[in-house]
Structures are given as C-alpha cells and as structure tokens.
Amino acid sequence: MKSYDIPLYPGNSLTIILYQNVSNTDEIMSKLLKGELEYSIINCKAIFDHRQLLFAATKVLSIQHSSKLSTHNVHSELIYLLSPTTNMKDSIKKFGLQADDKQFYIAIFNSTSEKLNDIKSLVKGDQVEEQYNEQSKTIENTSYFSRDTAIENYSLKEYKDIAQCDDSKLKSYIFNSMSMKGLLK
C-alpha cells in the first residue's frame, strides 16, 4: 500500500493497494454494481506501474476542476480515464474489475483509516508488499502486467514499431494513448 499526494491538485492524494489471491470477487463485484464502494477497483493486467494510475488521477482532478466528469464519481472516472477510448462500457470492461479476477488494484482518493478498514474487512485476499524500483523511480507491476493485454487495451498496434519495442517505449505509448483520449480527430 502506498499513498501519493497529487502535486498539481494540492490537498488530494491517491492510495494504491495491490491485492492477490482474492477469493470473494463475486461478493465484491455485486457491491460494486450496486454502487456501494467508494474506491476504484482496477484490472491490473494493463497497468504498468503506479505512475500510470497517478497520471490518470491527475486527469480526474483536472476534469473535476475545470469541466464535468463523464461518470458518476471520481473513482469510476479514474477507471474510465485509464482507457484510451470514450466508449464507457468498453472502458469499464477492460479496466475495471472482472468476475474471474483474483488480483486487482484498489485506488482511493483521499483515503481515511475508516475506508481502509472497510476494504480490509471486505476483500478476502492478500495485500502485496510492492517494491519500489530505484531505476524507474516508481513501483512497477512486475507480477501481473501483461504486454499483450496492454497492446490490446490501448490499441498499440497503431504504433509502427510495437512488435520490437522495449518496455520503456511501450510505457511511453500507453501514456501517449491515455493522453489522447477524446482528443483524436
């Protein structure tokens, strides 16, 4: 678990938790569908590192600040903004929780100890102690990131050299695609 302040929007933070071996995803899913959960649950296969969530969080706050969210609240907006498309259903399907997920990220804006306790008692699974990577200066998703899922979810085949590009380029393409959401011609 790690909390980050969002520098561009002072006073706001995002807390990120990675869960694995979760055994009650259906229970969580049903609460989620009822709109009872005040945090984002994110499919971790297309998430490269914490920074990806933090840039999406920055964008949530910028939209909240200067226009209007496209979804109900900041937590659903975070999931929506991880996606490169403006197709709402598709975005939630690809970046939100799926019924058979045993691992996922939870992200919470301005979390409280009360909320963290709620999460702890709801989720039957293990919180992962994620390692900070000195070289990339972030916490990478070394266990569950899937290059193929990322290529699929971010339509990275549109980048000419995607077949032979290294991970740092792949990551840069992911950011690029997230940034262009809704702004393509």
Add this chain to the structure above:
Amino acid sequence: MSDLVKMEGITDLTKIGAELISQGAEAKTFKLNYFGMECIIKERFVKTYRHPTLDSKISNKRILQEIRSLNKCKKNGIDVPGLLFVDIVQTRIMMEFVNGITVKQFLYNNCENNYQNTQTPEIIRICREIGQQVCKIHDLNLIHGDLTTSNILLRTSTNNSTVFIDFGLSYTSTLAEDKAVDLYVLERAFISTHPNSESLFNEILQSYKDSSKNSPSVINRLDQVRLRGRKKLAFG
C-alpha cells in the same frame, strides 16, 4: 461524494518545484519532476490584448494541433516527446522531457561561427537525419510549420538522434507547395542563425531528396518558393 476531492489546482507551476526553461511568445515551458519522472509542461497563456474567448479558442486550436501532430508522428515512428497528460481547458501539455540539447546549441558548441570548415562526420550525420525525418513527416502529409534549429533536439541517450518538438503551428496538407514552404522556413532559420551554413542545409536537402518518391516535386517547388522569397513569408 462531490466534496471528496479538493478542487483547487496549481496555477503557478513554480510553486510545486517546476523550473521555467523557456518563455516564448505564446507559451511558457517548464521542467518538472512528476512522480519521479522528468517532464516538460508547456502552457499557453492568454494574451490580454486579444478578446479572452477568442484567445482561448485560438489556444485550444493550437494545443489540439500540437498534440494531434505529436500523436501522428509518435505512431509512425518519428521520434517526438511522448504525451503524458493534456489539459485543454488550462491549455497545458505535459510530455516527456528529452535529455539533450537543441540542434542550435549543438551547432554553436561545435562550429565556432565557421560552419564551412567544421563539417565533422557527426554534424553531417545529424543534417542527413534531419532531412530524412522532415521527409517522413511530410510523407504523413504533416507540415511542421516552425522548423528551426531550436525546435529539433538531439537525444543524449541515443547518441544525438533527432527529436522534433513544437508542433503548435503544424497542420495537415498534401500540397508540395506547403511542404516546400516548410523547407524554406528551415533554410531561412539555418542561414540566419548559423551564417555560412549553406552547405549544411544542402546535406539536409540531399537526404530529403533521397528519402521519398514524393521529394522531387517538393524540391522543384522549393526553387519557386525561394524566388518568391521573403515576401511570401513576411506578408503571406
């Protein structure tokens, strides 16, 4: 739920440690470490003498042109800074910081005012790469609009390979005329910033010529553009 987050945003980026690295006519460029990553934030500002809504419309249009062109280049394997975050309302673009120097600075460092006698293999290689990359950009029917030696960077980590920036004046066009004017802008920039650098620009043109089947018509057009000379640039 709506009061879960605080709405205030940072307007003065230096308050969060950003360093102003360039102040152009219409934009400020900052360098900022954001979550451990070196970033550039380019912020267009409102010119007070223009009508505010008209001005923000112009800024919006510029920023859209800029990011769409960057995106098109990125997808087609032309090295440009990757986008990290775009805020249309605040006219902010956050992109990757390219560690390196501008071609302008590189030429100043390596040529000591005499561009004729200092054609090192490295300088020639860079000029040839510029010609080739500009040609690739034009083959995408993209006109850069402001090709100068400050708008081309040399990336240190990849042995001074070229990175194109500053697409705020770019647009799409299939016309040889527009591409020729783009080359002419670069030629003028080269010669006015780097006296006696004609032979360097010729290297650029030669590799532009060698890089695409579309080049001959553009080069022919360039001769006409040169004849019309500065008038078109100054008043057109």
